[in-house]
Amino acid sequence: MSILKTIQSPADLKRLPPSKFPALCQELREQIIGVVSSVGGHLASNLGVIELTVAMHYLLDTPDDKIVWDTSNQAYAHKLLTGRREQFHTLRQYGGLSGFCKREESLYDTFNAGHAGTGVSAAYGMVEAREQLGQKHKVVCVVGDGAMTAGMTLEALHHAGGLNKDFLVILNDNQMSISKNVGAISSYLNRTFTGEFYTKMREETGQLLSKIPHIGQDMQKLARRAEELARGAILPGLLFEELGFRYAGPIDGHNFEHLLPTLENVLRMKGPVLLHVITKKGLGYEPAVQNPIWFHACPPFVRESGAPAKKAARPSYTQIAIDSLVKLARQDSRIVAITAAMCEGTGLNAFEKEFPDRLYDVGIAEQHAVTFAAGLAAQGMRPVVAMYATFLQRAYDQVVHDVATQNLPVTFCIDRGGLVAEDGTTHHGAFDFAYLRHMPNMVVMAPKDENELQHMLKTSLQYDGPASVRYPRGVSLGVPMDPAPAALPIGKGELLRDGDEVAIVAVGVPVWQAVKAAERLAEEGVSTAVINARFVKPLDHDLIVSTAKRVRYVVTVEEGCKMGGFGSAVLEALSEAGVTGVKTKVLGLPDWYIEQGPQDLLRERYGLTAEGIYGSIKELIGSGAGQAVKEGALSASLTHLPHGDEQGS
Ligand SMILES: Cc1ncc(C[n+]2csc(CCOP(=O)(O)OP(=O)(O)O)c2C)c(N)n1
Numbered sequence: 001m002s003i004l005k006t007i008q009s010p011a012d013l014k015r016l017p018p019s020k021f022p023a024l025c026q027e028l029r030e031q032i033i034g035v036v037s038s039v040g041g042h043l044a045s046n047l048g049v050i051e052l053t054v055a056m057h058y059l060l061d062t063p064d065d066k067i068v069w070d071t072s073n074q075a076y077a078h079k080l081l082t083g084r085r086e087q088f089h090t091l092r093q094y095g096g097l098s099g100f101c102k103r104e105e106s107l108y109d110t111f112n113a114g115h116a117g118t119g120v121s122a123a124y125g126m127v128e129a130r131e132q133l134g135q136k137h138k139v140v141c142v143v144g145d146g147a148m149t150a151g152m153t154l155e156a157l158h159h160a161g162g163l164n165k166d167f168l169v170i171l172n173d174n175q176m177s178i179s180k181n182v183g184a185i186s187s188y189l190n191r192t193f194t195g196e197f198y199t200k201m202r203e204e205t206g207q208l209l210s211k212i213p214h215i216g217q218d219m220q221k222l223a224r225r226a227e228e229l230a231r232g233a234i235l236p237g238l239l240f241e242e243l244g245f246r247y248a249g250p251i252d253g254h255n256f257e258h259l260l261p262t263l264e265n266v267l268r269m270k271g272p273v274l275l276h277v278i279t280k281k282g283l284g285y286e287p288a289v290q291n292p293i294w295f296h297a298c299p300p301f302v303r304e305s306g307a308p309a310k311k312a313a314r315p316s317y318t319q320i321a322i323d324s325l326v327k328l329a330r331q332d333s334r335i336v337a338i339t340a341a342m343c344e345g346t347g348l349n350a351f352e353k354e355f356p357d358r359l360y361d362v363g364i365a366e367q368h369a370v371t372f373a374a375g376l377a378a379q380g381m382r383p384v385v386a387m388y389a390t391f392l393q394r395a396y397d398q399v400v401h402d403v404a405t406q407n408l409p410v411t412f413c414i415d416r417g418g419l420v421a422e423d424g425t426t427h428h429g430a431f432d433f434a435y436l437r438h439m440p441n442m443v444v445m446a447p448k449d450e451n452e453l454q455h456m457l458k459t460s461l462q463y464d465g466p467a468s469v470r471y472p473r474g475v476s477l478g479v480p481m482d483p484a485p486a487a488l489p490i491g492k493g494e495l496l497r498d499g500d501e502v503a504i505v506a507v508g509v510p511v512w513q514a515v516k517a518a519e520r521l522a523e524e525g526v527s528t529a530v531i532n533a534r535f536v537k538p539l540d541h542d543l544i545v546s547t548a549k550r551v552r553y554v555v556t557v558e559e560g561c562k563m564g565g566f567g568s569a570v571l572e573a574l575s576e577a578g579v580t581g582v583k584t585k586v587l588g589l590p591d592w593y594i595e596q597g598p599q600d601l602l603r604e605r606y607g608l609t610a611e612g613i614y615g616s617i618k619e620l621i622g623s624g625a626g627q628a629v630k631e632g633a634l635s636a637s638l639t640h641l642p643h644g645d646e647q648g649s
């Protein structure tokens with residue numbers, strides 16, 4: 001008899017005797033492994049917090065009590081215990097459950113996330129709201145050891161620790177970010193007692209002492225200091241205690257005999273408390289224990305072996321970008337690379353392999369990453385910041401204030417530009433063209449294919465100022481590659497085909513879709529030009545304006561938000577040049593947050609496929625314009641999408 005099936009909400013969990021929890025956890029693991037093996041997802045982090053999730057929902061009164069999951073990629077067991085078991089198979093699918101917490105999805109999801117390091121701030125906002133509103137519930141934030149090093153988390157601890165309100169932060173320490181956690185705080189956390197005697201003694205003494213309010217806490221702190229002196233070591237708790245948090249732990253996050261009494265105890269404590277829980281990523285699925293990095297955010301896999309269900313047909317854009325970077329770095333020792341805890345995702349592990357001393361993983365610290373790069377550039381280095389478009393949002397001011405205003409030669413390799421698929425709203429790279437193109441000095445490029453990508457990297461590294469190259473998630477097109485990267489003329493687009501009725505001005509991955517749409521239109525007698533803009537900034541005014549003057553319709557295409565993006569830039573150029581008498585249309589992402597779903601499906605939905613572009617142009621010119629435009633299905637070649645759903649990850 002399944003225990004999980006009897007749990008419709010945490011109220012059912014509370015009726016279970018704790019002796020059944022290990023069996024329940026086993027079922028939760030089975031369910032999570034089964035679904036993630038078929039749809040992909042954040043397996044390793046989720047398998048590591050199952051016991052903690054059960055213990056929290058058992059002891060708290062959710063949804064009145066609030067649990068905030070930092071990043072929230074580890075909330076699958078939480079979803080399964082809070083009434084979403086039957087929809088769980090739809091995880092990360094179009095129209096299905098989100099892979100992250102979503103307030104729209106459940107009352108138990110108290111705060112939306114996807115980016116790391118927001119949890120403690122949000123939860124502390126809830127603490128203060130509770131105080132302002134005279135409410136009584138508990139607020140608990142679960143934050144990983146990786147996210148603990150994010151600037152926002154430290155800012156939030158600094159704030160909360162000074163105000164002494166009841167607040168529990170649970171540090172879920174699995175010693176891993178996506179890769180091995182890095183930096184001084186991570187080393188500090190790892191300096192725990194290793195001797196069993198001391199560990200046990202500290203836990204038991206700590207639990208006993210902490211039952212005595214106030215006096216107990218001070219004695220506990222004193223006892224810790226005495227221990228520290230005796231052993232010449234620094235305890236992980238002291239950092240938090242100095243910040244105003246009472247520290248408990250570290251405890252074994254997979255052992256209910258530790259978890260339940262300690263959690264119960266810390267939930268009774270007054271003021272800000274930090275409970276340090278040690279867990280193991282991937283626990284319960286050996287391939288994930290062995291390779292937690294691959295299983296952090298994995299595509300579908302074969303359950304028995306843990307091997308990927310599908311092999312990528314071609315290298316990803318990410319791989320091509322970093323291969324090109326490696327080639328360029330061989331010729332220029334000033335080139336160094338920076339990642340904010342995304343060494344694998346950005347492909348920089350390949351760079352690290354060849355240049356271990358020229359790779360900086362700064363942890364989840366995008367803002368620092370960018371200003372750090374600016375510092376390097378100010379002293380004559382050629383830093384490359386490789387970052388997902390969505391995460392660079394966090395460092396907007398650093399790009400403006402520290403890089404662009406000083407015109408420093410920092411290259412931004414902006415990965416995951418455009419639609420990213422299953423991670424959805426929080427992760428689509430929708431805004432980067434818009435948030436970069438208005439910065440004076442900034443060069444903004446997006447290649448139409450992987451060959452152009454290598455040339456853009458070279459262009460960027462040769463340019464004596466800030467420049468970005470933006471490319472999508474997923475496999476490349478398989479176009480022939482030139483033997484070596486070569487710099488492109490800055491601000492020059494290319495006319496891929498000429499025409500005198502319609503001009504499609506596209507940038508990035510939709511360019512080849514635009515060409516296919518144009519071919520179809522031309523077959524039907526609508527003479528259609530296609531410009532590959534290459535540069536969102538500086539825009540090739542001459543080419544765009546002169547072409548626009550020859551046609552009746554100008555259509556722009558980009559995989560980014562329409563508002564303030566590339567299309568807006570083209571319209572500004574036409575306006576500045578006084579071009580009148582052309583009808584225009586901007587194709588791109590609308591003014592709402594884009595949902596999760598396969599890239600192809602989303603591209604179709606937002607009209608960014610060849611068929612979508614063709615359809616929009618037909619609509620624009622109307623049935624009367626271009627005599628030979630006919631209704632009808634598109635040819636097979638038109639519907640073939642160069643971007644399959646194969647992911648290079
Ligand atoms: C601002 C930001 N940068 C990078 C990421 C990518 N990312 C997602 S989870 C993760 C690691 C988080 O590590 P940790 O907080 O320890 O959680 P764990 O997965 O180990 O439970 C990273 C770097 C992100 N989501 N947000």
Ligand SMILES: CC(=O)[C@@H](O)[C@H](O)COP(=O)(O)O
Pocket residue numbers: 042071073114115296297345416420423473649
């Ligand atoms: C939660 C998070 O931010 C990352 O784990 C992200 O989901 C990884 O995305 P990719 O699979 O595109 O590397």
Ligand SMILES: [Mg+2]
Pocket residue numbers: 144145146172173174175176177
């Ligand atoms: Mg971790």
